[in-house]
Amino acid sequence: MKKILTTCVYCGCGCGLYLHVDEGKVIGASPSRKSAASRGKLCIKGWLSGDFVNHPDRLSYPMIQRGERQIRASWDEALSLVASGLKGMGPSAVGVLTSAKGTNEENYLFSKLARAGFKTNNVDHVARLCHAPTVAGLSYAFGSGATTNPISSLEEADAILVVGSNTTEQHPLVASYVLKARSKGAKLIVADPRRTQIASLADIHISPRPGTDVAWINSLLNSIIKEGLADRDFITKRTMGFEAVKESVLSYAPEIVEAICGVPAEVLREAALAYGSADKASIIYAMGITQHTTGTDNVQALANLALATGNLGRPGTGLYPLRGHQNVQGACDMGALPDLYPGYQKVVDANARAKFEKGWSTKLPKGPGLTAVEMIQSAETGKIKGLLIIGENPMVSYPDRSSVQRALEKLEFLAVCDIFPTETSKLADVVLPAASFAEKEGTFTSTERRIQRIRKAVDPPGESRSEWEVAAELLRRLGVPGDYSSPAEVMEEISSMAPNYGGVTYRRLGAASLQWPCPSRDHPGTGIMYIEKFPIGLARFRPVDHMEPVEGPDGEYPLLLTTGRSMYHFHTGTMTRRSPLLDREVPSPFVEVNSEDASRAGLRNGQKALVETRRGQLQLEVKVSPGVPKGILFMPFHFSEAPANLLTGASLDPSSKIPELKISAARLRKVSP
């Protein structure tokens, strides 16, 4: 019997936990008092995070496609096939989708594999579907695209604005700090079309029509300026471009915005007053802000609000883009992005390229590669011929499932590395079995930029291997120098190539953690960013204007379908649906409907309904819920038997290329039994 200290595999909060091991098997998980992030607490997924590890469905040997079947193969055979299969396509026809579930070391190596091995910048990961607008928006505004303050700093806020984040369900640890602040008297403002748990605890609940975030956020700024609550001093000393924003928000008076968003003007005014008059105010946001064609603008609107009120660089202030996957922050940091090398160094910057060519002893491709969604779209048109997908299940998680399927089927070569068979691995030419978080060493970086160790608790099942070993082996086969014997060694290379990880070593990580930027070995890491200055010197305002969503409701499809998650499941459910308690909690897909819309369709709670959009239709159970406003349908996307993404569209935000997963025009019908 032993306990291994590690980091939770689910959301981006980065809770520390012990895996309980007996007879060589993971039998449970419990919180760690020493964890800097979670301090002896966990959410339900954390408590049950060991559940899927032993599941008999785990992939345990490599397989290759022969005729109609996938048959068992040796690692040697499978890896040679992947290396030669993808190399043969030529740089512009291959792509690598890495995994936000993988470690930093793994993402670094796969980013290197794509660039140095396959000579392509076509490398991306699931952040495209969640926080690409954050990286784009906040990099422009502040010079860095991550959460500005530690989670614990929320406790000190006088006001907290939560936007498009179902915090109690998706980031329960963050919610626990929000509740702490609230019980100390902080004003809580929640903006969400649905009346979520956190909305029900709020002082002010803003329920905007989906897709109108820029408008209501601008209206808050409008009132703040009008009431003289802007922080003149901060604006002059630390920012530029305020005048243009001031000018542009003039046309967003609460009365005007009320007509756009459906939020009463006095609610908007009250919210502006609460946020604007607080000495320390924080903003938390998530997918409700980013998964829109206006995602980058939404992020900028929030940045404008924080800048205009001087709510940056102090405890209790800041912007918290909450990261979904436990290591989506790290995957971004490691350059699993088509335009950025590890450490956010630009692919188009000749100096950066020279640095990596030297460090990796090879020539590197110029010009940014394709994003995740673009890769899939190019596969459909035949431009991308080969894909390596690590720990990701685009068949369920990407928008417009039918076209994803066409795209993947059209590929000449598809390799998938995962811990469980998925809808995507079923289409693969080569399937590589991976070790789970409980079976390997490495680091994850949480949503608060906290780099933490994960540790091997048990052996991986059968022949499965850590993804870093797979990446290292492929690099070797492609003739890229570098011989790694452990993730600690990979971290040494990372710290030499990515300045924000410059001071990170396994020795320093021990039981402790480090928050980047941590540029040198003697640097303690950075909790609160931008205390004195922004990486770009002065922070940048940028005026943003309201634009109607690409696909609004119309006569044919009168309702708005918005997608999201359930607290008990994670992403495409491959792990949580194999936990008996989590699966029991929410065993089947459902659509949440307002009682009025339900009765108009003649539907009662629990009955089967048909939900249709221009892309497809799904049959699923109706949950009549007072939390959903009239005209809106809500559906979680975890379920492969009723994949919500069969219905969503792939309209992209022009600057960050995130698809508009939050809005599709839809209609609802009763299914006759």
Add this chain to the structure above:
Amino acid sequence: MKAFLPNESLIPWLKDLSSSLEVIAPVDVEGEAVYQTWKGQPPALVGNTLSSPIEVLMPRTEVLFRYVQDSGRYTFDEPKVPTRIVVGMKPCDLKAVAILDRIFGSEPTDHPYLAKRRSTLLVSLNCTDPGPWCFCAIMDSGPDAQEGFDLALTDIGSGYLAEAGSAAGVLLIKGCSSGLFLEADGSHEASRDILLENARSVMAEKYGDRSVGHLRRAIRSADWEYLGRQCLRCGGCSFICPVCHCFSIADLGVPDGERVRCRDTCLLSGFSRMTNGANPLGSIGERMRNWYLDKFEHLPERTGLIGCVGCGRCDEICLAQIDRWRLEVLDERSRQQRQQHK
């Protein structure tokens, strides 16, 4: 029987034990004491651990049996039960064992629990230095162990006063290498009494306002809807509790596989939901109330013992920091909000 184990003899004694038994003791893992198989490291016999050693008897997940199908017939194979000695178990956890013994020992008896119980020796450690969340003295389950131990230790500074509570306990003292245990004298017992009295008064001062009667009244008057709205449904208050013992059963694997049972929590709606979707405990507030009723009304009726031993763990891990023992809404503003919601 009483004896004295000087500090320097502790590790040699554990070594002695580990030659014939698997010793489970708190050891330091990255700065925190956790129970695991002792492998010669200095034991961390301080404070209470966040995870209770009750897991030795009631693991979070355990395999009930493995099933193998062979030409249409199933064969079953039960896992072996290890022989273990738990060293350092606190009086609160020991009291929890007493409650579990009554629950799992009553008809129909629970074989997986009892098999482990029979093959596990318990060496308890009295609490001379209660942790910030501890209120065992209030619940009458500490700071000293009353019964149920094979051996009870008290850290009196220079070493441990050891008191046998069973025949096996006597053997633990007598059967080990000679010279490890010394004779105990009156001064050892006097130090023990002072230390324990001190621990008792620390808790009385801090948590004197908690009592079963008080709590029972609070359960009746609490605004469960409001408390439920704050609960973050982590389930931790059940998973961490040494007395909570509900489990659910799952078969992992077809045609061959394992039947496992895992600790469950009544805070989840799936726990009480019927197959037709109806749920007698439909809201979180109702389920929270049920958690309390079970501990403070139902278990006492069934076992004669209160279903809480005052270990304070559910306080420490509550993700929503709910005021668990007064069950009051925390602050003035919430109270106003609660009025508005009504």
